[in-house]
Amino acid sequence: MAEGGYWMIRTIRSGRVIEKSQFYVGERRPRAKRRKGNSSAKKKDGNAMSAVRRYARLMNCNFAAGAGILLTLHYDAVHLPADKTAAERELENFWRRLGYRLKKAGCELKATGITSELDGETGERVRLHHHLIISREGVAVTRNEKGELRALVGGVELREVWKLGGVDIERISEGQEDLTGIAVYFLGQVEAGEDEKRWKSTRNLKKPVIESERVSAMSRVLRAPGGATVSEIGHYDEANGSHYIRYIRRPRQKVGGNREMALARGELDEAPPETGGGR
Secondary structure (H helix, E strand, O other), rough: OOOOOOEEEEEEEEEEEEEEEEEEEEOOOOOOOOOOOOOHHHHHHHHHHOOOOOOHHHHHHHHHOEEEEEEEEEEOOOOOOOHHHHHHHHHHHHHHHHHHHHHHHOOOOOOOEEEEEEEOOOEEEEEEEEEEEEEEOOOOOOEEOOOOOEEOOOOOEEHHHHOOEEEEEEEEEOOOOOHHHHHHHHHHHOOOOOOHHHHOOOOEEEEEEEEEEOOOOOOOOOOOOOOEEEEEEOOOOOOOOEEEEEEEOOOOOOOOOHHHHHHOOOOOOOOOEEEEOOO
């Protein structure tokens, strides 16, 4: 271990998605070799990826593995807002109407979403619309005579609750356990800025569980336990030992006899119960 500090491994649990990052803490951090090409552009890219990960954690805690429904809310020509501020007011009004109907059905609205103003590929301005995910609780998803998905709350079509244009609906399947790709898609359509200005969420969403562990020596690389599916593994920086990995832990299984031994062999990934709370 380097003099004057120590190594930490931070573990973030969001549903069945686990992230681990390794980093050094202390005043006398090992010096990394300066690399060519370091620039403000790279810093911006890093900030953007950090925002994606924060948003993906929120999604994974609340809407992954079949727990959510993807919605795109469009405006018709009559109801198109003048600007993004007006559009966000319409989104808040929709949440209030939807929350009211869900409450009458004995359920609670859980949602997160963005107001899209940019083309995610070109960066050009686009017609205002909204992308969001809501909980499936209290929402019946069926198909109409054309085979198109429709969503009903208390027997009322979601389009009637929205009132301002069309609604596109897509289920999040039980196999979609890591929603990072959706977070990338959402945030690619909004201006960079503070999290609370980029996306909106209801206050009742679960938050990820974060743990930090001090380790006696720097690990060569972080590894996923046996049976896990690796979603992302970062570059291992030999100069300063920093590393990152994200994986989906396999479902818990009953282990006869000695659970601790199974954990030690990496056959299971210990996960404490998730906590609730809002932003």
